[in-house]
Amino acid sequence: MPPLAIYIHIPFCQRKCPYCDFNTYAGREGQYDAFVQALVEDIWRTGDALGNPAVRTIFLGGGTPTVLEPGHLHMIFEALHGGFDVLPEAEITSEANPGAVDASRFETLRMLGVNRLSMGVQSFDDEELRFLGRIHTADEARAAFALARRVGFENINLDFMFGLPEQSPDVWRKTLQTAIELNTEHLSLYSLTVEPDTALAAWVARGQVSAPDPDLAADLYEAAQELLGRAGFHQYEISNWARGPLGDDLLPRFASRHNVVYWRNEPYLGFGPGAHGWFGGVRRAVVRDVGAYIRCVEAGEPYWSMEEPISRNLEMGETMMLGLRLTSVGVERAVFRRRFGADVADVYPHQLSSLLAAELIEMTPERVRLTPRALLIGNEVFAAFLPEA
Numbered sequence: 432m433p434p435l436a437i438y439i440h441i442p443f444c445q446r447k448c449p450y451c452d453f454n455t456y457a458g459r460e461g462q463y464d465a466f467v468q469a470l471v472e473d474i475w476r477t478g479d480a481l482g483n484p485a486v487r488t489i490f491l492g493g494g495t496p497t498v499l500e501p502g503h504l505h506m507i508f509e510a511l512h513g514g515f516d517v518l519p520e521a522e523i524t525s526e527a528n529p530g531a532v533d534a535s536r537f538e539t540l541r542m543l544g545v546n547r548l549s550m551g552v553q554s555f556d557d558e559e560l561r562f563l564g565r566i567h568t569a570d571e572a573r574a575a576f577a578l579a580r581r582v583g584f585e586n587i588n589l590d591f592m593f594g595l596p597e598q599s600p601d602v603w604r605k606t607l608q609t610a611i612e613l614n615t616e617h618l619s620l621y622s623l624t625v626e627p628d629t630a631l632a633a634w635v636a637r638g639q640v641s642a643p644d645p646d647l648a649a650d651l652y653e654a655a656q657e658l659l660g661r662a663g664f665h666q667y668e669i670s671n672w673a674r675g676p677l678g679d680d681l682l683p684r685f686a687s688r689h690n691v692v693y694w695r696n697e698p699y700l701g702f703g704p705g706a707h708g709w710f711g712g713v714r715r716a717v718v719r720d721v722g723a724y725i726r727c728v729e730a731g732e733p734y735w736s737m738e739e740p741i742s743r744n745l746e747m748g749e750t751m752m753l754g755l756r757l758t759s760v761g762v763e764r765a766v767f768r769r770r771f772g773a774d775v776a777d778v779y780p781h782q783l784s785s786l787l788a789a790e791l792i793e794m795t796p797e798r799v800r801l802t803p804r805a806l807l808i809g810n811e812v813f814a815a816f817l818p819e820a
């Protein structure tokens with residue numbers, strides 16, 4: 432079995448952001464101890480059941496992992512090392528909210544082997560941060576970044592959000608410029624979307640806030656491509672930029688190895704409420720409710736809210752859809768052939784020829800990838816590879 436990737440979902444935040452539809456809850460401090468107990472039990476048990484396999488990436492996400500106490504983080508890492516063979520070169524990422532960090536948490540993460548930090552900064556403009564309901568200011572985000580550096584993090588990602596209603600292109604450029612000046616290794620840029628059942632959706636429905644404008648978002652995305660490209664970042668995925676140099680695998684040195692596992696459609700395990708995993712040919716999702724998760728683990732009962740065996744057809748389609756997100760690498764034809772025993776050109780002759788004619792993909796003997804003009808309409812391209820129901 433090739434080394435695994437592990438995602439751990441910490442379903443807590445200090446405050447719920449109005450646009451967020453992730454499975455995360457505020458005001459649940461009383462559940463932290465029981466949740467961590469259940470999580471560590473789950474990690475040990477699963478690792479032992481699988482024969483303590485090797486792990487090449489770990490991603491502690493959420494939610495906000497840094498709301499947990501250092502003692503909780505110790506317990507989680509003890510379980511990871513007990514249940515799994517975490518390789519010495521493993522990439523270990525933790526998300527962090529700039530408003531929920533301090534030196535002791537950062538030092539704890541470093542000591543536990545976390546070698547990559549991913550901070551949800553979202554903007555370096557205080558007015559935008561207020562609109563987004565963030566718990567930190569721009570200065571606090573800068574201070575959190577400086578603290579992370581002082582503690583020794585040499586691989587930091589910053590998340591940003593664009594396409595806010597009537598967002599000023601100048602303010603967006605200033606935000607990116609600040610990130611460039613901070614010398615971050617990686618940026619993830621996401622356009623604001625109005626998700627159902629969020630506070631933002633209610634504001635838009637009541638007319639208190641105008642809906643995000645896709646044309647403005649497209650302009651801001653292109654501005655980011657231009658600015659970050661000039662600053663030496665490689666756009667290696669539709670929403671992700673990293674510093675190089677580029678390796679033989681066409682990925683920049685600071686690409687997120689964990690997320691590359693997802694984009695290559697390789698197996699990973701998910702732990703914690705609402706986490707997804709794909710392993711042994713089956714996709715699974717853990718029950719979203721924190722209390723239900725704790726009860727199931729304590730009782731030794733299954734906690735899946737969804738289990739779906741993935742057919743070869745679906746696996747091939749998903750491998751295409753996810754692989755095309757990698758802008759330089761794309762779908763490697765030799766890798767596809769090794770995995771499925773067939774060439775992409777034979778499996779998808781009609782889809783590929785119509786996408787080629789529309790100049791949405793380019794094809795070489797080595798790979799299939801999106802053309803630059805397809806980056807903004809990737810979903811239309813991906814849909815071509817969905818197997819018919």
Ligand code: SF4
Nearest residue numbers: 444447448451493494
């Ligand atoms: S901090 Fe992140 S995970 Fe938590 S509510 Fe805000 S956007 Fe969602």
